[in-house]
Amino acid sequence: MGKKTYQIAVLKGDGIGIEVTDEALKVLRALEQKGGPACAFAEYPSGAGCYLEQGTPLPPATVEACRRADAVLLGAMGLPQVRWPDGTEMRPQVDLRIQLDLYAGVRPAYLYAAHHTPLKGRQAGDIDLVILRENVEGLFASLNAGIELRGEVAVDSMVITRSGTERLVRYAFELARQRGKARPKVTCVDKANIFKSMAFFRRLYDEVAAGYPEVAREYAYVDAMALYLVRQPEAYDVLVMENMFGDILSDLAAGLVGGLGMAPSADIGDEAAVFQPVHGTAPDIAGQGNANPVGAMLSAGLMLRWLGLRHGDENARAGGERIEAAVRQVLAPEGTGTPDIGGTMNTTELGDAIVAHLA
Ligand code: ATP
Numbered sequence: 001m002g003k004k005t006y007q008i009a010v011l012k013g014d015g016i017g018i019e020v021t022d023e024a025l026k027v028l029r030a031l032e033q034k035g036g037p038a039c040a041f042a043e044y045p046s047g048a049g050c051y052l053e054q055g056t057p058l059p060p061a062t063v064e065a066c067r068r069a070d071a072v073l074l075g076a077m078g079l080p081q082v083r084w085p086d087g088t089e090m091r092p093q094v095d096l097r098i099q100l101d102l103y104a105g106v107r108p109a110y111l112y113a114a115h116h117t118p119l120k121g122r123q124a125g126d127i128d129l130v131i132l133r134e135n136v137e138g139l140f141a142s143l144n145a146g147i148e149l150r151g152e153v154a155v156d157s158m159v160i161t162r163s164g165t166e167r168l169v170r171y172a173f174e175l176a177r178q179r180g181k182a183r184p185k186v187t188c189v190d191k192a193n194i195f196k197s198m199a200f201f202r203r204l205y206d207e208v209a210a211g212y213p214e215v216a217r218e219y220a221y222v223d224a225m226a227l228y229l230v231r232q233p234e235a236y237d238v239l240v241m242e243n244m245f246g247d248i249l250s251d252l253a254a255g256l257v258g259g260l261g262m263a264p265s266a267d268i269g270d271e272a273a274v275f276q277p278v279h280g281t282a283p284d285i286a287g288q289g290n291a292n293p294v295g296a297m298l299s300a301g302l303m304l305r306w307l308g309l310r311h312g313d314e315n316a317r318a319g320g321e322r323i324e325a326a327v328r329q330v331l332a333p334e335g336t337g338t339p340d341i342g343g344t345m346n347t348t349e350l351g352d353a354i355v356a357h358l359a
Pocket of ligand 1: 280281
């Protein structure tokens with residue numbers, strides 16, 4: 001039987017989303033040339049530019065293509081001056097998560113080079129954790145549906161469901177198992193001392209955790225966790241939390257390992273998955289050719305790891321590791337990389353260097 005060709009839907013979006021996705025595609029194509037997994041890419045319109053042309057930032061045909069594809073590679077979407085007629089910002093990437101029910105927001109923070117972190121005394125690899133963010137409910141459940149009364153009162157509700165939490169926590173424990181650290185651990189990050197919704201979240205965490213006796217349990221309040229992550233990030237493996245807490249702490253975690261340009265992410269559901277850098281469209285640097293493509297390239301790596309596990313395809317899984325290894329090698333010397341990580345390379349130079357280091 002011939003090798004499987006993965007069908008990848010590509011949504012480049014706007015701003016630097018387009019620039020960094022081109023580098024992610026470059027590394028995937030190069031990997032295929034060097035014996036890696038085969039991918040066929042099909043591009044679909046999305047984002048603010050698409051809204052200007054078609055009247056919607058996320059056409060139904062694009063969502064359908066994402067559903068049919070084996071995986072989705074996304075750049076970044078939205079431009080500050082392009083808004084809905086009522087003046088609100090468009091967030092097609094968030095709408096896509098909801099439409100495809102991508103409940104698990106996987107946000108790894110891995111330190112690729114000592115000089116990327118503002119913390120003292122950390123070496124490459126010392127920080128290696130994953131923030132697992134609930135993606136479709138929590139405080140974001142009231143997206144587009146919060147209420148404001150008479151200019152007096154405004155309410156957004158925290159929504160925690162049993163099924164939504166159980167599947168997320170199960171994902172967290174499976175992930176800890178897969179990562180295979182010497183002492184795998186899942187930390188429950190909440191505010192169970194104050195909120196009913198958070199005490200419920202913790203109770204469900206405990207129920208699911210009972211099925212994973214080999215993975216250590218731990219609890220932390222979200223405010224304390226902001227402190228612990230800065231003080232001792234090496235103490236963590238997988239951290240699971242509701243949507244808004246994850247939104248905030250994943251940016252903090254990205255700041256510990258080189259900033260937004262370095263951070264990859266995966267939004268995973270039972271039937272579909274989207275891989276994209278954590279950063280947005282960065283209008284301030286778009287078009288200058290110096291955006292950091294590493295977050296996007298590492299997101300492509302996460303995609304291969306996920307495809308590999310899902311399809312029992314060791315070559316695909318190893319492809320993810322090969323991208324990560326190339327990034328580690330290229331960024332080791334101080335002064336390499338794009339300006340955001342203290343280097344002088346432009347986007348394509350950094351992309352080319354990573355491609356050249358693929359084993
Ligand atoms: P969004 O609301 O869409 O998440 P944002 O305006 O909060 O976007 P980003 O677009 O993610 O923020 O970027 C914030 C700033 O970080 C940018 O303006 C840019 O200066 C910097 N930045 C983000 N991504 C990169 C990157 N890949 N390379 C270099 N700098 C980046």
